[in-house]
Amino acid sequence: MERAGTILRGRELEPVEGRVVIDDDGRIDRIEETSVESDDLVVPAFVNAHTHVGDSIAKEAGGGLSLEELVAPPDGLKHRLLRETSREELVGAMRRSLRYMLEGGTAACLDFREGGVVGVRALREAARGLDVEALAFARGSIDAMKEGDGFGASGANDDSFDRERTATREAGKPFGIHAGEVDASDINPALDLDPDFLVHVVHPEPIHLDRIEDRGVPVVVCPRSNLVTDVGVSPVEELTARTTVALGTDNVMLNSPSMFREMATLSKLSDLSAREVLRMATVNGAEIVGLEYGVVEPGAEARLVVLDGDSNNLSGAIDPVRAVVRRAGVADVREVVVPA
Template sequence: MFTISNGIILKGQDLVPSRENIVVDEGKIIEIKKDAREGKIIDVGGAIVCPSFIDGHVHIGDSIIKDEGYSLTLSEMVKPPEGVKHKALANASDDELIEAMKQSMWDMVNSGTTHFIDYREGGIKGIKLLNEASRDIPIRPIILGRDDSFYGDDPDLSKVKSAIRKILKVADGIAPSGFGEITSDVAKMITEECSRQGKISSIHVAESESNQIESLNNDKVTEIGKGVETNFDQLVHLTNPKSNDLELVTNSNQNVVVCPRANATLNVGVVPLNKMLDLGIKPLLGTDNVMLNSPNMFRELEFTLKIMSVYYKSYINPKDLVKMATTNICGFKINNIVKKSVILEDNFAEFNVLKSFSKNPYINICNRVETKNILYTINKIFSI
């Protein structure tokens, strides 16, 4: 048992600041009060106590090719099966993949991340490799698998059905790459079976303008429209929405993840995050491909804070940004799998204690704090 004393706690799903103490016993928060003091007392001297980070979208497998292919197009980099990433994954040994993923997960842990949602390539084997790599690391991967049988213009649907069921026995859900690689039949099979089993279905949509144009030319509907129609739980990117795309997402109440740094690295645009927030969409923030960016949420928060203001000529609320990296997960339909806690009594202890540099705790986190300024990261299993 220990007490985090004299901290500014960002409590609840809305991250309300409160100067109180937190008592933790066997991985759970048992009391939050100004005068609470039990066990070992850790006086943090006015530091900020914030829920630990969830990285909403990662491709951790491509940790093996950091910064390779810089300046290539989106398709050249990541489109299966000929993208730079997919060729590298195919040629890497299991040991190389495991070691690279371990290094990336420790980078996450050391920068305050305790959960991440991974788009896992390599079928069943790829899922097993990530499980092996994450063993004994204080982080929880939420694994969304995929299989090569999903792809092509005329897939064998019996093989697709079998692959879906096998993946869902060992993974938290399924995430094909995008609508340019799968048919509508495959998409529906994935979402229906995931829904039946209470698992996550996720897909990239509208990452590039060209993807949107191709979808409209071929099917008279945008990729975002397809994502809504086929009922994927989680839509990733939405960087280039058309007409009423965002209103469709708002009305469908689907989960959204945005990845501004990856969009910038691939030169595909700036996500209209200001409009999303105005419409009531509450996205998660993701760092995306490790080959493109470090999986560091502080860097993602700072970049997003600044690119939105300069591009859209409108400041974004830093509190909304911090929620995108922490408590927005609580509103997701997939929260039964992620189980990400807010800072409240009787919840799991999952929080960072961060050095305070300025009076506004939210701008402090987005604009000032670096990895070296994490005083403690606490979760229900480990204390770092």
Template sequence: MEALTGTILAGESFEPIRGRVVVEEGRIAAVEEEPVESEDIVLPAFVNAHTHLGDSVAKDAAVGLSLEEAVVPPDSLKHRRLAAASHEELVTAMRRTLRHVGRTGTLSCLDFREFGVEGARALREAAAPLDVEPFIFGSDDPAVLEVADGYGASGANDDDFTAERAAAGARGVPFAIHAGEPDATDIHPALDLDPDLLIHMVHAEAEHLERVADQSVPVVACPRTNAVLDVGTPPIRALLDHTTVALGTDNVMLNPPSMFREMAYTERHFDVTVREVLRMATTAGAEIAGLDCGVIEPGRRAALTVLDGDSDNLAGSADPVAAVVRRATERDVDRVVR
């Protein structure tokens, strides 16, 4: 048994409780309110709901390029760099990124992994010695589902993904697809595939939001990358009013996979509360991936991030939830419990 003490951001509302979280055999046994001396802040571990970890071989190489030049398959700079990287270079680069996100409070990345079965296996290899648990959305041949956790499609305007969607359904695994990133033309076709998850939805309009709500499709927003690629601003407030919304950091080549930076950017640039943003960074991603974490309550898996609330950065904050979302950085992470 282990007890983590301090300010606990408990339950789905992240209610600050001074007390302790009791952990037994990897699960939360109790959340107890009691006087404690610790100034630590205990919150659910982050789930980064959209990454492209393969981009770790080309960090910052595409900054300043358009969406098409940077990442659109098959001829973008990204795909040329991926094709040129050796297996060892790719695995090493992805492992370094996974090690970084693990140390900084992230339990899992929901990753769109390029290059089919070989690509999915490379990510499994990269993650094998680490505590981070990537949820792999495979690509290309539906046979990738023998290795991956789901299928991730580039976009409905890029190809016909009917067979891949059917294969994912037959296996009972999620089918995710990019939609509404450069423009709105691929949103209805993406929704016609009855996806389990939509990525971006930058150009979603009222008619799209109604379908998203009707079909109960969660969305991952990646606002920092949308800004870097200059594709527009996602309607996060409207999305939250219609469905579950999670946060992702998207391409490692364009932005560091920091949930702290993503949260702070989102809170400052959109009509959202700090609690909504923290839910997007923790609970929502866990729900999408089917992970039994994301909320601090008895019975849940004890996947927790502990911040040093007495750090020079966080000491004196009047609101621990706002401190986590608006102010905290990776340097404030004291430990990660998995």
């Protein structure tokens, strides 16, 4: 199998004309640089590094509420609505969001999964048969973590999470935690847990940036969500200078789970290059949890997005990387390629 067009190759996302050749095991065998007739853009599939897909039952609920009123456990609006929702409704709503992500070129999402073991199983059911990896970073119990793919802690001001961190380490699974979303008070306690990644880090102080760099702790930023909840925007330029930074869309209640929209927003809010933003949306998120894709290079798993470079939106684009990051959308996706 092969796909042809302008290929954004390797971590540097170098545009080359040619073909991506995929072997029978679903991995990229080689990239052939050659003249082709296709106007398509062949790019790595996205990894949405932070989601709350359960919020799909409450899209655009809670306008004007504070972050605490919206999402704080146990009585924030989302938690009340989740308690009132049947399993059938929850699974159906999550499945529709996962389908939308796949249509928009997302190969995987790292979902902070409410509801304990039952919540993890609901996500598994929602993702069944879909070509998107919905990784459950369980919340609520150690048993839920064992059922899922890791543990996703709400924040170090909510609990100590020492037991959960120990159990996660013993299980050989990743541990992520929200930190620095509202203020800086929970960043040091979160770092004391030696997490595999932090989420948000909107309000780091110099000591926190130093600790993040010294320990090489990756950070997932969610700019659209932080804008909606009015907590500020992560200092992405400082963070990317110090550690691996990935991109997530956060609560489906607040934003559509579109990596195109997230990239465009971040690109226009920051001084980061389009290449850096695209890496944040692809290979950086993949590397946080050891996924073998997110980059178009030999040996990588072939999870690709093929964009119609001759669409009304993309036709005439001079810089293909900037076009993908700042201009492209779900309507431009011709195909999402996943291993058989």
